[in-house]
Amino acid sequence: MTWFAAAGRVLLFSALCVFLGWLYGYPLQALALALAYVVAFWLYQIHRVQRWLQDPDRPPPDTFGIWNELLARLYLHQRKNAEARKQLQGSVKYLQDSFASMRDGVVMVDAQGAIKWFNQAAESLLGLRYPGDTGQTLTNLVRAPEFNEYFLGGDYSRPLQYSLAGERPIHLRVEITHFGEGERLLFVRDVSESVRMEQIRRDFVANVSHELRTPLTVISGYLSTFVASGGELTERYGKPLRQMSQQAERMETLLKDLLWLSRIESEQRAEAQEQVDMTGLLQELREELAGTYPGRPVELELDCTQKILGDYRELYSAVSNLAHNAIKYSPDDSPVTIRWYSKGDKCIVEVEDRGIGIDSVHIPRLTERFYRVDDSRNSATGGTGLGLAIVKHVVAAHGGELRIDSEPSVGSTFALIFPGGD
Numbered sequence: 435m436t437w438f439a440a441a442g443r444v445l446l447f448s449a450l451c452v453f454l455g456w457l458y459g460y461p462l463q464a465l466a467l468a469l470a471y472v473v474a475f476w477l478y479q480i481h482r483v484q485r486w487l488q489d490p491d492r493p494p495p496d497t498f499g500i501w502n503e504l505l506a507r508l509y510l511h512q513r514k515n516a517e518a519r520k521q522l523q524g525s526v527k528y529l530q531d532s533f534a535s536m537r538d539g540v541v542m543v544d545a546q547g548a549i550k551w552f553n554q555a556a557e558s559l560l561g562l563r564y565p566g567d568t569g570q571t572l573t574n575l576v577r578a579p580e581f582n583e584y585f586l587g588g589d590y591s592r593p594l595q596y597s598l599a600g601e602r603p604i605h606l607r608v609e610i611t612h613f614g615e616g617e618r619l620l621f622v623r624d625v626s627e628s629v630r631m632e633q634i635r636r637d638f639v640a641n642v643s644h645e646l647r648t649p650l651t652v653i654s655g656y657l658s659t660f661v662a663s664g665g666e667l668t669e670r671y672g673k674p675l676r677q678m679s680q681q682a683e684r685m686e687t688l689l690k691d692l693l694w695l696s697r698i699e700s701e702q703r704a705e706a707q708e709q710v711d712m713t714g715l716l717q718e719l720r721e722e723l724a725g726t727y728p729g730r731p732v733e734l735e736l737d738c739t740q741k742i743l744g745d746y747r748e749l750y751s752a753v754s755n756l757a758h759n760a761i762k763y764s765p766d767d768s769p770v771t772i773r774w775y776s777k778g779d780k781c782i783v784e785v786e787d788r789g790i791g792i793d794s795v796h797i798p799r800l801t802e803r804f805y806r807v808d809d810s811r812n813s814a815t816g817g818t819g820l821g822l823a824i825v826k827h828v829v830a831a832h833g834g835e836l837r838i839d840s841e842p843s844v845g846s847t848f849a850l851i852f853p854g855g856d
């Protein structure tokens with residue numbers, strides 16, 4: 435029944451009463467009686483609806499006309515809502531049951547940062563206690579400053595890894611995703627074992643490199659003496675001796691790079707933090723390049739006075755690797771430009787060449803150890819394939835990132851982007 439039909443009924447009823455009243459000589463009194471009856475009836479219906487709404491799971495009371503339709507619709511709506519709520523509760527329960535058995539810690543946090551639920555693994559990994567900590571603010575309970583900064587920072591594009599000091603340090607990896615209306619889901623994993631394995635691998639590489647250095651120095655020393663001595667020996671074995679000497683020299687460079695890389699990677703890197711004057715560093719580098727590559731145009735554009743908090747030797751090795759590459763991978767007379775400037779909140783060192791360039795398919799892999807664009811390129815230039823891996827680690831250790839732009843046959847620009855501009 436439509437609203438118009440209901441209003442029509444009321445009008446019709448009132449008109450009938452007025453007519454009857456008119457027949458007996460009391461039309462106005464009859465109208466007043468009719469309206470009083472309508473109001474009383476509606477009030478009674480409202481009362482029944484109100485009573486029914488206190489327990490809406492029961493079917494609605496029987497009535498008639500527009501009230502019937504209104505109640506039927508309300509009841510349907512109610513049922514649908516209840517169904518949806520049940521389904522949602524079912525899904526949350528299912529998720530919680532699945533998370534409960536996981537070895538990774540899982541914590542559900544509401545939009546205000548209060549804990550809604552967590553599994554048993556989260557209890558031991560984050561030190562939470564059930565049920566007392568439910569409803570508490572997560573950052574008040576997890577004391578690690580790195581964690582709080584990450585959680586409150588809101589940028590969860592990368593996972594966070596942090597360590598808890600102790601007799602046997604624990605390394606945790608945290609990932610956060612958003613769900614629902616501002617709620618967050620935290621996954622915490624104990625990665626101590628893989629961190630330990632990675633450390634063993636690094637130590638192994640560093641130890642092997644170190645052990646190989648002494649015998650190699652002896653071999654390379656003798657070879658250089660043979661090559662330099664002339665006489666009958668060099669007449670007969672000149673070419674192989676020179677080749678052996680060259681390869682021994684390459685191996686020495688390789689070991690030097692490997693040792694340097696493991697030093698940069700090691701967690702106990704010397705805390706040689708100082709305010710590094712990049713202007714002075716780049717001028718020193720240009721002098722070194724002028725000595726190694728006389729006549730090669732190397733332009734220096736210094737537009738920044740900012741200093742970088744870090745390790746001078748590491749920063750020098752990073753920019754030096756980029757500059758050597760720029761020279762190695764471009765024609766003899768082509769210029770190389772080194773820039774130092776600030777942009778927004780970043781300080782940038784840029785090394786630009788107009789050399790052979792790099793196809794874009796190689797760019798994402800360039801910083802992997804021993805990755806080369808092609809072997810012929812490498813044997814011609816005598817590189818070790820570790821240079822860019824060193825650069826990447828140095829810049830990451832200084833809180834920055836490496837950006838590579840390159841186009842084959844046009845040239846390349848390698849940029850070290852550090853936080854903290856003007």
Ligand code: ADP
Pocket residue numbers: 755759760761763787789790791792800805806807808811812816817818819820821822823846
């Ligand atoms: P390498 O010792 O071989 O130079 P790197 O790690 O420094 O090792 O560089 C990796 C590879 O990236 C190089 O082998 C080279 O193919 C490519 N590359 C690096 N810098 C440049 C550049 N400026 N122009 C062209 N190719 C480059």
